[in-house]
Amino acid sequence: MTGAGWQLQALFVALAIYAGAALAAVFLPRHRLGFVYAASAAAASLAIAADISAFFNEVVLKEQLPVGLPGVGLHIRLDGLSAFFGFIVNVGVLMASIYGAGIKRADLSKRIEPLYPAFCAAMNAVLLADDAFGFLFFWELMSLSSWALVVSRHDDPDNRKAGYVYLLMAAGGTMALLFAFGGLAGASGGYAFDTMRASHLTPLVSALVLGAALFGAGSKAGIMPLHAWLPLAHPAAPSHVSALMSGVMTKVAIYALIRVVFDLLGDPQWWWSLPFILLGAGSAVGALLYAVQDQDLKRLLAYSTIENVGIIFAGVGLAIAFKSSNIPPAAGIALAAALIHALNHSWFKSLLFLGAGAVLHSTGTKQLDRLGGLIHRMPKTSAFWLIGALAISALPPLNGFVSEWLLFQAVLTGPVFPEPILRFLSPVLGAMLALAAGLAAACFVRAYGTVFLGRPRSPEAANAHEAPFAQTLAIGLLAVLCILGGLFGGLTAFALNPLLVEYAGAAAAINTQTGPTPFSLIAFDQGRAIYDAPTIAFFVAVSAFATMAAIHLFASKKTRRSPAWDCGFPDPSPATQYTASSYSQPLRRVYGGVVYSSTETVDMPPPGSLREGHFHIRFSDYIWRFLYVMPANALWSLSERFDLIHYLTIRRYLVLMFSTLIVLLVITATFM
Structure with missing residues (x-):
């Protein structure tokens, strides 16, 4: 163990603050519940400092607590991977807590505020767990606390439906992870992760563990086709x-996959990459085709989360493929793309969701066709939201471009x-990602x-007002992070190099001092691929100001006003x-019949x-x-048929028991 160990102690203190705030909020009156956001912000700040220190000092800290399973205890571990994702989690918590501080006292609720710090604590605890029992316990706590937040407005039937679907998917995902850890533990039942790292699994068991981990963590991340809960739950929650659910919780699921595949499961096989690449590419395009048609602002953002999770999956899949094919530099580039995109997505998606919350608070609606003109009524929110929209569209020099550039x-390098399968899939993946970028x-x-x-398309939009200061502050800070993450993406990649060497076998970037500027991002070598965001930003700024200066210099000084173009109808x-x-009509008519069977009905009144x-x-x-409704209906129909058993006579029950006994005896005689 290296380092002083204060980082782990600081994280314990942060967890205690989260837990204390959750417990205190249960007993305090409603108008005093706002303190949970101050407490959560303090805990997140402390955790951020500990995670940054642990990451840059490359510490590996372990602790065994006398709780958990008898004779096993609770194993805790803080290393580079958990510190990196802990940074993602706690920055998201800090910004959400600053935003929450702007909630009016009248809007505070016993159904939300006590559960909020519990949710934050659970996400942090998952990252620290170093045995199967602790991991699954905190994973379930994360799922249940977030489920309770989703159904906090239980009087809305849509919220109840969202909570029901989410609970079913979360239970199935946890069951799959239970099987995955059971396979990793093997017959000896070593539930500590250190024991799993030392075990050697057969190819069949490895495949089963990979499939179970993909289902368990993939459903929580929202990868297609395990995404059914996400477009329902994310818009329903505050x-x-x-x-937090979109920008942060999905990254905890990504952490679980990386931990299992790169750390616990042993040396990867090339075919392990196939489900990651196929699911990632399909999710990136498929989710955006739904997002570009949706009328609900928050559901649109939820579908966009599925797309970005698909991009991360594609990066992880390529990293597995390159590592198993003994091409470490490319593996480092691919894993760096996945990790940096996880970081970037947590920032710009949190920005967009918090901005959507400000719009909802101001107008009372999430429907796109009832909004409009908010740039005049919410100028700060509109400016910050524009930065998030540009970042998620992967436009330089913002942070979304950095990770997608690395992924491309x-x-x-696919050839x-x-x-042969990977050589074929590589250009297909590139084409799908390019299509996804255009759709985004x-x-x-x-x-x-x-x-x-x-x-404005409605009176609510016409009477909108700017969000409270605390909420615009949180959105603005995230916008600053999106800008800084884009300008200094090279430094981010360079900071990840120790983590990439450990899990991918090679670094992603050459020392930045060898590039044209200290902020250059170099993929492979300087003569092949280099990206310098500050230089691009400088030329963009110079071009913009030069254009503005030329217009003001040569244009007329007189201000003229005229009606906007109105298609001939004033x-x-x-x-x-x-x-x-x-x-969205052009895209709907191109893809609608194939992707979502869209139909347009026009009811035009007759002349006169x-x-x-x-x-x-x-x-x-x-x-x-096909994957949810039809199997559910079939299961319901089957259960109704079996329900007839409850109404049998005594004689028929005896006949059924005797027949069952005969069948069991025949099976025993046949196979014994």
């Missing part, structure tokens, strides 16, 4: 909780794979345009402007009639219908 560098830009042009630009009604459906016309769009989610 906005600052949605930011890894994809371009060196010795396996279209999705957020549509979202930003309909929410913040144009004219009607001041906001109904004459583009709607969210108008933006004064009644209004109607235009209706219907979507059908194939995944939801």
Whole structure:
């Protein structure tokens, strides 16, 4: 063990603060519940300091507590991987807590505030657990506390449905992880992770463990087709909780997968990468095709989370493929792309969800076609939200571009794979990621345009007001992180090098001092691929200011006003402007019949009639219908048939018992 060990003690103190705040909130009156956000912010700040110190000092701290399973105890471990994801978790908690401090006293609730610090503590505890029992216990605590937050507004039937689906998916995911850890523990039952690291599994057991871990952690991350709960639960939860669930909790699931695949499962095989690559590429494109059609702002962001989780999965899959194919530099690039995208997504998605919460608080609606014109009424929120939209669209020099650029560098190395399947999948993955990047830009042009630009489409939007200071502060700080993460992405990659060497076998970036500037991000070597965000930002700024100066220098000084172009109809009604459906119509007509079976119904009144016309769009989610609804209906029908057993006569019960006994005896005689 290296280091002084204060980092682990600081994390214990942070967990105690979270737990104490949750317990105190149960007994305090409602108007005093706001203190949980101050306490959570303090705990998150302490945890951030401990995680940063542990990460840069490369400490590995272990502790065994006298709780948990008898004779086993609770094993705790803080290393580079858990410190990195702990930083992601606690920065998200800090920003959500600052946002929560702006909630009015009248909006505080015993159903939300006591559970909020418990949820934050559970996510941190999952990262520290170093045995199967502790991991699953805290994983379940994370699931149950977040479920309770989702159903906090239980009077809404949509919230109840979201909570029901989430609870079912969480229970199935935990069961799958239980089987995964059982396979890793083996017949000896060594539940400590150190014991699992030393075990040697057969190829069949390794495959079963990988499949169970993919199902368990993948369902929590929201990868398609295990995403059914996510578009329901994230919009239903309070906005600052949605930011944590989307920006942070999904990263805890990514941590679980990386821990199992790169740390506990042994040397990876090349075919392990296939489900990651296929699921990642499918999720990246499929989720955005749903997002670009959705009318609910928070559900749109939830679908976008599935897309970004797909990008992370693709990076992890490529890292597995390159490592197993003995191409360490490319493995380092791919794993760096996955880790940096996990960090970046936690920032810009938290920004966007908190911004959506500010819009909801100000207008009372999440429907895109009832918003508009908020750039004049919420100028700070609109400016910060624009930064988040540009970042999630992977536009330089913001942080979203850094990780996707690294991922494309890894994809371009695909032709060196010795396996023909991987050589074929590499360009396919590149094409899918390029399509996803275009769809993401279209999705957020549509979202930003309909929410913040144009004219108000409802009285609520016309009377909107800026969010409270604490909420705009949280959104603004996340916007600053998105800018800094883009400008200094090279330093982030360089800081990850020890972690990449440990898990991928090679670093992702050459020492930045060898590049043109200290902030250069170099993939492989300087002559092959280099990205310098500050230089790009400088030229963008110079070009923008030069253009503005030229316009002001040569344009007329006189201010002229005229009506906006109105398609020949000088009607001041906001109904004459583009709607969210108008933006998405081309994509709906191209992909709608294949992806979601969209149908358009037009009810146009005959000439002379004064009644209004109607235009209706219907979507059908194939995944939801075939993988969830149809099996559920079949199971319900089967259970109704078996329900007849409850109404048998005594004689028929005796016949059934005798027949069962005969069948069991035949089976025993056959196989014994």
